[in-house]
Amino acid sequence: MKKAEEIFQLLKDNFPASSLELKTDQPTEPILLASALEIDKLCLFLRDSSELLFDDLMNLSGVDEPKSGLLSVYYHLGSTKFKHKITLKVSTDRNKPEVSSVTEVWKASDWHEREAYDLLGIIFLNHPDLRRILMPYDWDAGYPLRKDYENPEFYQGMKVPY
Amino acid sequence: MGFLDKEFNDGNIVVATAEDLLNWARLSSLWQVSFGLACCAIEMMATSASHYDFDRFGVIPRPSPRQADIIIISGTVTLKMATRIKRLYEQMPEPKYIISMGSCANCGGPYWEHGYHVLKGVDRVIPVDVYVPGCPPRPEALLEGLLKLQEKIRNESMIKKTA
Amino acid sequence: MMEVGLNHFLVVSTLLFSMGIYAIVTRKNAIMVLMGVELILNSANINFIAFSQFGNRGIDGNLFGLHGHLIALFVIVLAAAEAAIALAIVLNIYKTLSTVNIDEIDNLKD
Amino acid sequence: MSQDSILNTKSSNLKTEEMVLNMGPQHPSTHGVLRLELALEGEIINKVTPHIGYLHRCFEKHCEAMTYPQIVPYTDRMDYLAPMGNEFGYAVAMEKLLGIQVPERVEYIRVIMAELQRISSHLVALGTYGADIGAFTPFLFCFIDREKILNLFEITCGARLLYNYIWVGGLSHDLHPDFIRKTREFIKEFRPNLKEINDLLSHNRIFIDRTANVGILPIDTAINYGVSGPNLRGSGFKWDLRKDDPYSVYHKFDFNIPVGEGTYGSVGDSWDRYYVRVLEMEESCRIVEQALDQLPEGDVQSAIPKRIKPAVGTVYARVENPRGDLGYFIISDGSTSPYRVKVRAPSFVSMQILNELCKGYMVADVVTILGSIDIVLGEIDR
Amino acid sequence: MAIIFVVGIVYFAKLIRPARPTKEKLTTYECGENPEGSPWIKFNIRFYVVALIFLIFDVEVVLLIPWALVYKDFGMTGFLIGGIFLVLLGLGMAYEWRKGDLEWEKPRVVPPSIKKDSIKPKVDKELVEA
Amino acid sequence: MNVYDIVFYLFAALTVISAFFVVTNRNIVYSAFFLLFTFFGVAGIYVLLGADFVAIVQLIVYVGGILILLLFGVMLTNKITNVEIKTGTINIYPAVIGVGLLTGSLLAALINTSWRSVPASAPQATTAALGTILLQEYALVFELLGIILLIALIGAASIARREA
Amino acid sequence: MMYDFFVDLFGNTTISGIISGFVMSLIPLFLFILPFALFAVYLERKVSAHMQDRLGPMRTGWHGWKQTIADILKLIQKEDIVAKDNDKLLFNIAPVLTFAGSYAAFAAIPFTSIFIGTEVDLGIFFIIAVTGLVVAGILMAGWASNNKYSLLGSMRSVAQIISYEIPTILVVLSLVMISGTMNLHTLSELQTGYVWNWYIFGGPGAELSKFLLIPSMFIGFLIIYISTLAEVNRTPFDIPEAESELVSGYHTEYSGMKFAMFFLAEYANMFAVSAIVVALFLGGYQSPIGYLGDLIGAKWMIPIEQFSWFTIKGVFFVFVQMWLRWTLPRLRVDQLMTTSWKYLIPIAFVNLIIIGLITLL
Amino acid sequence: MKEYFGNIFTALSTIFIGMKITFKHMFVPSVTIQYPEVKPQLPERERNRLYVNMDDCIGCDQCSRACPVSCIDIETTKALPGEDIGKTSNGKKKALWVTNFTIDFAKCCYCQLCVFPCPTECIYMTDVYEFTEYKRENLVYDFVTLTKEERQEKRDNLAKFNAEKEAEKLKAASEPKPEIKKDQPEEK
Numbered sequence A: 001m002k003k004a005e006e007i008f009q010l011l012k013d014n015f016p017a018s019s020l021e022l023k024t025d026q027p028t029e030p031i032l033l034a035s036a037l038e039i040d041k042l043c044l045f046l047r048d049s050s051e052l053l054f055d056d057l058m059n060l061s062g063v064d065e066p067k068s069g070l071l072s073v074y075y076h077l078g079s080t081k082f083k084h085k086i087t088l089k090v091s092t093d094r095n096k097p098e099v100s101s102v103t104e105v106w107k108a109s110d111w112h113e114r115e116a117y118d119l120l121g122i123i124f125l126n127h128p129d130l131r132r133i134l135m136p137y138d139w140d141a142g143y144p145l146r147k148d149y150e151n152p153e154f155y156q157g158m159k160v161p162y
Numbered sequence B: 001m002g003f004l005d006k007e008f009n010d011g012n013i014v015v016a017t018a019e020d021l022l023n024w025a026r027l028s029s030l031w032q033v034s035f036g037l038a039c040c041a042i043e044m045m046a047t048s049a050s051h052y053d054f055d056r057f058g059v060i061p062r063p064s065p066r067q068a069d070i071i072i073i074s075g076t077v078t079l080k081m082a083t084r085i086k087r088l089y090e091q092m093p094e095p096k097y098i099i100s101m102g103s104c105a106n107c108g109g110p111y112w113e114h115g116y117h118v119l120k121g122v123d124r125v126i127p128v129d130v131y132v133p134g135c136p137p138r139p140e141a142l143l144e145g146l147l148k149l150q151e152k153i154r155n156e157s158m159i160k161k162t163a
Numbered sequence C: 001m002m003e004v005g006l007n008h009f010l011v012v013s014t015l016l017f018s019m020g021i022y023a024i025v026t027r028k029n030a031i032m033v034l035m036g037v038e039l040i041l042n043s044a045n046i047n048f049i050a051f052s053q054f055g056n057r058g059i060d061g062n063l064f065g066l067h068g069h070l071i072a073l074f075v076i077v078l079a080a081a082e083a084a085i086a087l088a089i090v091l092n093i094y095k096t097l098s099t100v101n102i103d104e105i106d107n108l109k110d
Numbered sequence D: 001m002s003q004d005s006i007l008n009t010k011s012s013n014l015k016t017e018e019m020v021l022n023m024g025p026q027h028p029s030t031h032g033v034l035r036l037e038l039a040l041e042g043e044i045i046n047k048v049t050p051h052i053g054y055l056h057r058c059f060e061k062h063c064e065a066m067t068y069p070q071i072v073p074y075t076d077r078m079d080y081l082a083p084m085g086n087e088f089g090y091a092v093a094m095e096k097l098l099g100i101q102v103p104e105r106v107e108y109i110r111v112i113m114a115e116l117q118r119i120s121s122h123l124v125a126l127g128t129y130g131a132d133i134g135a136f137t138p139f140l141f142c143f144i145d146r147e148k149i150l151n152l153f154e155i156t157c158g159a160r161l162l163y164n165y166i167w168v169g170g171l172s173h174d175l176h177p178d179f180i181r182k183t184r185e186f187i188k189e190f191r192p193n194l195k196e197i198n199d200l201l202s203h204n205r206i207f208i209d210r211t212a213n214v215g216i217l218p219i220d221t222a223i224n225y226g227v228s229g230p231n232l233r234g235s236g237f238k239w240d241l242r243k244d245d246p247y248s249v250y251h252k253f254d255f256n257i258p259v260g261e262g263t264y265g266s267v268g269d270s271w272d273r274y275y276v277r278v279l280e281m282e283e284s285c286r287i288v289e290q291a292l293d294q295l296p297e298g299d300v301q302s303a304i305p306k307r308i309k310p311a312v313g314t315v316y317a318r319v320e321n322p323r324g325d326l327g328y329f330i331i332s333d334g335s336t337s338p339y340r341v342k343v344r345a346p347s348f349v350s351m352q353i354l355n356e357l358c359k360g361y362m363v364a365d366v367v368t369i370l371g372s373i374d375i376v377l378g379e380i381d382r
Numbered sequence E: 001m002a003i004i005f006v007v008g009i010v011y012f013a014k015l016i017r018p019a020r021p022t023k024e025k026l027t028t029y030e031c032g033e034n035p036e037g038s039p040w041i042k043f044n045i046r047f048y049v050v051a052l053i054f055l056i057f058d059v060e061v062v063l064l065i066p067w068a069l070v071y072k073d074f075g076m077t078g079f080l081i082g083g084i085f086l087v088l089l090g091l092g093m094a095y096e097w098r099k100g101d102l103e104w105e106k107p108r109v110v111p112p113s114i115k116k117d118s119i120k121p122k123v124d125k126e127l128v129e130a
Numbered sequence F: 001m002n003v004y005d006i007v008f009y010l011f012a013a014l015t016v017i018s019a020f021f022v023v024t025n026r027n028i029v030y031s032a033f034f035l036l037f038t039f040f041g042v043a044g045i046y047v048l049l050g051a052d053f054v055a056i057v058q059l060i061v062y063v064g065g066i067l068i069l070l071l072f073g074v075m076l077t078n079k080i081t082n083v084e085i086k087t088g089t090i091n092i093y094p095a096v097i098g099v100g101l102l103t104g105s106l107l108a109a110l111i112n113t114s115w116r117s118v119p120a121s122a123p124q125a126t127t128a129a130l131g132t133i134l135l136q137e138y139a140l141v142f143e144l145l146g147i148i149l150l151i152a153l154i155g156a157a158s159i160a161r162r163e164a
Numbered sequence G: 001m002m003y004d005f006f007v008d009l010f011g012n013t014t015i016s017g018i019i020s021g022f023v024m025s026l027i028p029l030f031l032f033i034l035p036f037a038l039f040a041v042y043l044e045r046k047v048s049a050h051m052q053d054r055l056g057p058m059r060t061g062w063h064g065w066k067q068t069i070a071d072i073l074k075l076i077q078k079e080d081i082v083a084k085d086n087d088k089l090l091f092n093i094a095p096v097l098t099f100a101g102s103y104a105a106f107a108a109i110p111f112t113s114i115f116i117g118t119e120v121d122l123g124i125f126f127i128i129a130v131t132g133l134v135v136a137g138i139l140m141a142g143w144a145s146n147n148k149y150s151l152l153g154s155m156r157s158v159a160q161i162i163s164y165e166i167p168t169i170l171v172v173l174s175l176v177m178i179s180g181t182m183n184l185h186t187l188s189e190l191q192t193g194y195v196w197n198w199y200i201f202g203g204p205g206a207e208l209s210k211f212l213l214i215p216s217m218f219i220g221f222l223i224i225y226i227s228t229l230a231e232v233n234r235t236p237f238d239i240p241e242a243e244s245e246l247v248s249g250y251h252t253e254y255s256g257m258k259f260a261m262f263f264l265a266e267y268a269n270m271f272a273v274s275a276i277v278v279a280l281f282l283g284g285y286q287s288p289i290g291y292l293g294d295l296i297g298a299k300w301m302i303p304i305e306q307f308s309w310f311t312i313k314g315v316f317f318v319f320v321q322m323w324l325r326w327t328l329p330r331l332r333v334d335q336l337m338t339t340s341w342k343y344l345i346p347i348a349f350v351n352l353i354i355i356g357l358i359t360l361l
Numbered sequence H: 001m002k003e004y005f006g007n008i009f010t011a012l013s014t015i016f017i018g019m020k021i022t023f024k025h026m027f028v029p030s031v032t033i034q035y036p037e038v039k040p041q042l043p044e045r046e047r048n049r050l051y052v053n054m055d056d057c058i059g060c061d062q063c064s065r066a067c068p069v070s071c072i073d074i075e076t077t078k079a080l081p082g083e084d085i086g087k088t089s090n091g092k093k094k095a096l097w098v099t100n101f102t103i104d105f106a107k108c109c110y111c112q113l114c115v116f117p118c119p120t121e122c123i124y125m126t127d128v129y130e131f132t133e134y135k136r137e138n139l140v141y142d143f144v145t146l147t148k149e150e151r152q153e154k155r156d157n158l159a160k161f162n163a164e165k166e167a168e169k170l171k172a173a174s175e176p177k178p179e180i181k182k183d184q185p186e187e188k
């Protein structure tokens, strides 16, 4: 069982070059900010380091933040052995949203990432099979969970709005 | 062109009795495509389970639409699913009937406003015979819908039939 | 038309036989050829049985007539064995050469 | 439609041609509108490609448009076999975000409801699993018992399937005066029925032949794929959020966590996953009994905030739903409706393992394995 | 007779049933999907092998019928004649069993496993668990 | 012409016509299915010839066994990807002429031959009698057949099994 | 009657047998097969309902007895779809062939001592032979449907039927060895008397061999019942139409009356195989307790009694089939094949040899 | 070998056990409720079709705002100052004509969220579930007791009243006022 601060310290020691930041002003749990393109290596370390063993990717969620022009991804990690948890957040440019995929680290992230791609348009680099998952494959009206999404009038001849 | 395709301008007694018989057969043996979409499907399953027992009405599930008479649209129809439902419906042989079960199938239900991927009512793709309201409708409500459908079939007539 | 007798059966068998031959000669598909062979065997069987029915009953009375039946039986058995093996061979050829057309197989051999 | 099939390209040098078989969206045993694209070689599965989203009802978009209390009915509609659990999870997450302490009685009632819901959900899982394998009678027996649970819920909150019962900070109704008596009665009746189902199905030789040694899931793979709940426990891993990450009042009850033992095959096969559910129902009965014994008095609505307007921040909370870890990730921007809600639906995550599990098995086994994962499409597609 | 009956009833049905073919209706059913590819795949060779074994056994059993009817008249000799035949049959059976031809296609199980460290980590080797 | 004759002509027609379809149809699956009727017709002819046992054997072995085997074979060996499964034919004209000549000469021969035909005896149940002959005279053949079948089984199975 | 007429006509028992069988089989068709199939469907629904604490059809007539009639009337009205990719000719022939095959089998079933469709000496083998037609019909249906489920379903169905034919024949063979006849009628006659004369109890007589035979006969009975179950594709052997995998197998594409043909054939077959089992092992039409007609001296009653006995026994076994179906899950294809090839056939085989030896004693 | 016979034995015995159970169930009375003849006893908290007691409704729009589905459509018209609309049963004075109160039961998800905030408890759930319709439009229920003409009259009255007031104000200040806002969102 490790506190977020300790984990942060451990990461800092192992990735001196990376830009890491711990946001502790949250009402519930602290958030560890990381960089989008290094997240895979970071995660691999988090998973395999014998002190951390974050073997469980609890959740992965994409968030649209149009005010700051960003798309973010939150990772909620847990360890089944030590039972500690950590929240990671990476942000990427809304116009060129690219985040390294963590599918190689946790297979569980596969569909989560596809979903984030499908609904928010975040592109996960190195993802084995980045296709739309929930929306139809031929949906071309954009990414529905973005705040500025407009629903199309028709899809395959069917009226969409009420 | 079969007997049922024909229209009779005036109903003589033979046509009328034959029609009653055939209508009776049709309404008492409504085989259903075993097909569920969402939460309503669970209530549909409950309806065919022992407590409500669809079989009492002669409704048995058929896995293939080719042998079915009714399709119960039980749940949310999404845009992705709508084309499939249409095809399924098309593949059923005439005469065929549709029960739209639950708010979602009726008009999008709770998802009518913000559901960007929800078809607002299955009647936009296929013609619905009976709308059963509820979210989900109680099994009794579905049974009532079925009875209503049977009533509709009973009153169907070949005399000046328009279908 | 005359009463149905030995000749009638023989005619049927002849027709079957020639159609079998025709299949063997003209069809490229090995399985088709096999079907032709089956037809020929059938026609032979008709002959056997027709002869044992109408033909010479031999010295030891009626029993001789049944030998034809037995031989037909044996033929059927052998036909089954033949079909099994021949088809297995065809399948094997197909597996290797991806075709069952005889002439192509011929070409592929070289 | 061009992308619909990714398996259209077949390498020409393959000796045995691959056949692509569609299962679903309308298929009797895909448990809803799931489409599986099976790449077969003979009858052996080379690859299973699940296509989901046929029931994508835009839950997350709705959350952004709803106020916090209005979201509850929508959470019901995700895992429609266990709405109480979904509401519970949402309530836990929101209370964590708001920092509310709810009265004891509320927590007890929530636990009772969640456990009854677990039983009812597992009953459906069992029943449909039997039906998938061809035994239709156990399916109906399960539904008979489930119907009794639904009646319990109905007297409490008036709805049979989607309850809108557990609210942030409280409950919509207090228990019905008859509830406790009826629940005890139900549990008394239920135990012999469960044994009957066991005799009829679980230990039937044909059933065992169909399920044992089919779809073996090793622990480390399971964790890596994020598999949770009975599926993970079926692999022999003792992991239950009710014990390992306790929430609500679960720490006050005494119950076991059944794990798969490989009774008839290897640990982690379909039979184990199935049987873990059977055993869990018994444990749930025990929890319900204990909760009924200890049920404190109190007001169930006292802690419901008049207006829910949490501070800016994020929360992630998870509960043990019948299908596994159900997590809610809520971002609040300080208004009356959430900025973003993301649900970690257990079936959504568990479903990914399907391809791995099915490889090398036969067409019939896909049904078995899929059934043993026990998915609910409403939750996968949300 | 049966044939006449069936044809008759089907024709009778044709008289009354409606026939309203539409394009979609005439597509092949495949769970509501567009049928993909043709069903005419080369399928399992097992089917063939089963048919083959069946054929041989069928023939042998058929040959046994006349024997079974009369072997009692021949006493032990009769029984032995058929017995030897049966033993041959059994031999074939045993052979097939040994060679695994009686097995239908069995699941070829590859329990799933995960590849660890598939991306080359840039972290200290000591910290990484194998 | 009595009923016997009618039945004969029925069966003969069935046999010959379906056999004709078998050899001329370009779709090999059709050929195989028509073969069913040919075999059926031949079985009928056997019955007319008083060979009830052989007829039954014909049905069991040909219809129930060989035909299925052939069908499986056809289905296994044809890449039937949505094109009609056709089999090519070769040298049709020479074949037609040749076979026509052959048939003609055969028919001529058989009609011109006066077979020493005796009237058909009233057929009786043949099975038991067949069994008797089998055990009395053909015991060795019987065993030989067993061996042949064994060999066929082993051979065919191992050929089919062999991976190319 | 009919039979004698043909004997007069041809002076030939075998031919007359078969032909008169075909003609006479028109009678069972309307008198028995159709009503029975309808009744069986109704029975199935009722039995399953009651096993599941339900009620089953209730709303057409008293306890829904008119339900299946309505079903058939409805199926007649249904549009009959022949999809554009189907092979029209074969698609249409297949149900006819299947129905004809399943129903020709009825020709050889001895319902009473006087009423029997045909006196084919090869009775039982005649039934086995005509199942070949069913097999071809199924294969045809699957092929013509141009549908993956149908094709796979029909292939499996055929593989299953042929695999289970061998244990059936082997058991039949062992019975032929004991009784020395293949005629179902004669076989039934042999089992006259009381229950202990039935072949399941070792057959008539009271020698030592009879008692030695009892265990073998029991095994034989089990084997033949199981394999006939498989031949008519009933649970636990209903893989070809296993709806959870293959939608509904080879008749997925069939609608309307053609589907009804398959449907009726299935239920007719259920009775046919039960009848075989009854005729072979359970005394056929013989009463287990003697005849009332004998008792009161009314000879004319005996056939009626026999007919009822036969029907009762047959329906009982149909009932058991249903009972099994609503109890058991289904096997997987490979398990099904294993059951046949590795369990039933070897056991039937050994059983055959043992019976052969015992009979020689 | 032992396994071989063991398999046979377990298969037969478990099949037998199963058959025993199903056979037993043949004689267990069925649990079926024969619906159209026998109607189930519904609990008092049953949540089905809503009912609005229009006599008590004060047109406060609380229910509509609480509804997640926005299937309640309320239009109110202010009563004229001198008009007395009456009181609700718990003594609240009404000040608005409810000129339109429709609930679209085709959309409603029967969540009961609209019931709780109502100040006069005039909207509540009933146990009526049998209201299947052949036409979807029939599922939109209008609870207003006023006739069409009366509604129009009220609206006209208010419009006239407002116009008069407007005119007065215009006269008074001769500056434009913003338009009167409607209190429910416009439907698409």
Ligand code: SF4
Pocket: B038, B039, B040, B041, B074, B075, B076, B101, B102, B103, B104, B105, B109, B110, B134, B135, B136, B137, D077, D162, H109
């Ligand atoms: S109507 Fe309600 S219960 Fe039915 S599918 Fe829609 S949300 Fe679910």
Ligand code: SF4
Pocket: H050, H066, H067, H068, H069, H070, H071, H072, H103, H107, H108, H109, H110, H111, H112, H113, H114, H115
């Ligand atoms: S029950 Fe729910 S959905 Fe229906 S009107 Fe009330 S708040 Fe709206």
Ligand code: SF4
Pocket: H052, H056, H057, H058, H059, H060, H061, H062, H063, H064, H074, H117, H118, H119, H120, H121, H122, H123
């Ligand atoms: S909350 Fe009650 S009083 Fe207010 S508008 Fe709705 S029904 Fe009328």
